[in-house]
Amino acid sequence: MPKLTTMLRFSYLLLLVFWSRASLAAPPDAVVRGLPGTDVTSIDYFNIYWAGKGGAVRPGSRVFVHFDENSYSPTLVRFPALKPSRKRGQRQPPPGQLAFKPPTLVVMPGDTVDISFNEQQYAFEFRGRHQAELDFCYKVWQSSVGLDGWFFEMNVPHSKVPLDQFLRDWSQLKRTTEALLVELQRTPGIRPEVASLLTQNLRLRIFHTLLLPAEYQLPRDPLRVLTPAYVDSVTAGSGILTVYQRRAPQDSSAGLPTALSAYAAYLCLRAGRQPITSARYAMARQTYRGIQRAWACYEILEDARFHHKDIRRLLADYQTWVAPYTEFVRALKGDPTVPMRSYRREVFTDSLDAPAGPAQPLVALLSQHKGRVVLLDIWASWCAPCLAELPASAAVAKRYQAQGLSVLYLSIDRDAKDWRRALGRLRGGPANHFRFTNPVASRLRREFEITSIPRYLVLDRTGAVRSPDAIRPSDERFAAFIEGILAQP
Structure with a gap:
């Protein structure tokens, strides 16, 4: 029986990998x-x-x-x-x-x-x-x-x-x-x-x-x-x-x-x-x-x-x-161009848990920040580089808030208790922190191929994704990067 369970799990993983790759394939001709x-x-x-x-x-x-x-x-x-x-x-x-x-x-x-x-x-x-x-x-x-x-x-x-x-x-x-x-x-x-x-x-x-x-x-x-x-x-x-x-x-x-x-x-x-x-x-x-x-x-x-x-x-x-x-x-x-993608609304419909209150879809959360540049900080409580980057991300949020930047922290923790314990240790508290209700089946993670963290996505004031894999907030180049997007109406 244990061997059968292992085989079924392995088959499931193979099917999941195949399905994920198929869903990310280029559109048919x-x-x-x-x-x-x-x-x-x-x-x-x-x-x-x-x-x-x-x-x-x-x-x-x-x-x-x-x-x-x-x-x-x-x-x-x-x-x-x-x-x-x-x-x-x-x-x-x-x-x-x-x-x-x-x-x-x-x-x-x-x-x-x-x-x-x-x-x-x-x-x-x-x-x-x-x-x-x-x-x-x-x-x-x-x-x-x-x-x-x-x-x-x-x-x-x-x-x-x-x-x-x-x-x-x-x-x-x-x-x-x-x-x-x-x-x-x-x-x-x-x-x-x-x-x-x-x-x-x-x-x-x-x-x-x-x-x-x-x-x-x-x-x-x-x-x-x-x-x-x-x-x-x-x-x-x-x-x-x-x-x-x-x-x-x-x-x-x-x-x-x-x-x-x-x-x-x-x-x-x-x-x-x-x-x-x-x-x-x-x-x-x-x-x-x-x-x-x-x-x-x-x-x-x-x-x-x-x-x-x-x-x-x-x-x-x-x-x-x-x-x-x-x-x-x-x-x-005449140089090769970097793809400039647009994404369907369905990509942003993942359910998010809040530290307090009911869950809500990501698209509803984004609508609350309409007209602002949004930085999505994808992290987890068990990710040491993520935790090390959080102070820089918080500093960016404070520095550019008046210029129209919102930073939203999205955790991929599978265990909600681990996530809540991590929030209790954060200096800034749980403000703008959310957790994917189902991190494994997240459409956002699948669409953007988020296989490692920390990961940062930037949406401009129109809601378009301008950087699906942005540089880290602690990088010395980040200020010029984000100011360029903030300068666009």
């Missing part, structure tokens, strides 16, 4: 498959750093859409084939004309989409398990609106057309977009995550389209005079940025940084300045806060770098203030 008889086409998609991926779709082939910690999820997948010209054999558009608007789909990890493409007729067919989503994306493509590439919607010289005419054209496009959004809400079979991305993307893009006159302001042309009607329209629409700008990049889409950049160009024009790269960068730095300031300025610098402009001076300035979002600097330099 999505697959785009070419149906038999399809003409060759291609797909492309981008991550939060505008790093493009894709591949050719041929009959019977499979192209994988990879999801990692820097991916949008869901993400937009575009099919950028050119519409054939009427002149036989000429596939490139004539000079001065744009390529035909490509269809764009929304896919999530694990999706499989089958496609068929007829090059001569420029006709696409999409099939998949979530057909309602594919059909809606197809309908958007067939409309005057689009999910990708705002320049396809209104193929007019925006720097020359009178603003009153532009507003009439834009108003019609806005009505079409609003009708599509109403239809989206009424369409069954669309997953909530996909519906959220479609809504966000369409609303951001219609606002971005309104800003095209500022985007198309050429340095050699006189500054455009903005009419009261146009200014009123932009002012009314700019609230959409507030709705989405607190989202983590992975929960957003490329529509957000491009809209932020375009709005900075508009503000330059409104201030009587040409929206060249340096002016737009300065305006974005002045206007936005937190990660959206870092992301908008990255978008501006990356666009300038893509067009072979010299960004060395602006990049030097960017590096002086962008911390803790230094991944953007690495991307601009």
Whole structure:
């Protein structure tokens, strides 16, 4: 019997390790498959750093859409084939004309989409398990609106057309977009995550389209005079940025940084300045806060770098203030980026015991510190390094409390009595101390792979995890690290 018990425990541990590793694995790829008889086409998609991926779709082939910690999820997948010209054999558009608007789909990890493409007729067919989503994306493509590439919607010289005419054209496009959004809400079979991305993307893009006159302001042309009607329209629409700008990049889409950049160009024009790269960068730095300031300025610098402009001076300035979002600097330099992750709400639902009073979920505790930077100190009564670090952690809490820092101590003690005895010996008492009700099954520990302690996690004022494995409070570098996060609104 003892041998059987030992074997069962060993089997249980193996199962637990396997399950933990499986739960921490990267999200599954999505697959785009070419149906038999399809003409060759291609797909492309981008991550939060505008790093493009894709591949050719041929009959019977499979192209994988990879999801990692820097991916949008869901993400937009575009099919950028050119519409054939009427002149036989000429596939490139004539000079001065744009390529035909490509269809764009929304896919999530694990999706499989089958496609068929007829090059001569420029006709696409999409099939998949979530057909309602594919059909809606197809309908958007067939409309005057689009999910990708705002320049396809209104193929007019925006720097020359009178603003009153532009507003009439834009108003019609806005009505079409609003009708599509109403239809989206009424369409069954669309997953909530996909519906959220479609809504966000369409609303951001219609606002971005309104800003095209500022985007198309050429340095050699006189500054455009903005009419009261146009200014009123932009002012009314700019609230959409507030709705989405607190989202983590992975929960957003490329529509957000491009809209932020375009709005900075508009503000330059409104201030009587040409929206060249340096002016737009300065305006974005002045206007936005937190990660959206870092992301908008990255978008501006990356666009300038893509067009072979010299960004060395602006990049030097960017590096002086962008911390803790230094991944953007690495991307601009071409270095490998450190993953910038966002985490689901479920990760923070562990039940916590308090020294006195009922247990509460971690998410409820965090909500009590909303708008503050939160340092989670993971420790245990039996961990000597943890106990040695507690005075430094307490000193940090006291030093930065007025600047908006909250330190929460989360114990992984399995025995509540050991934890309470340790609290009785602490100089500061039990203030802000809690214990995981079930430390072994903690979602937080599993998500962040907390296998050794002490461990420190830092959440910024928006609730986003900015450092899942922060340096210790006793480290001489900690002050600069935490002050950089506290400085972000």
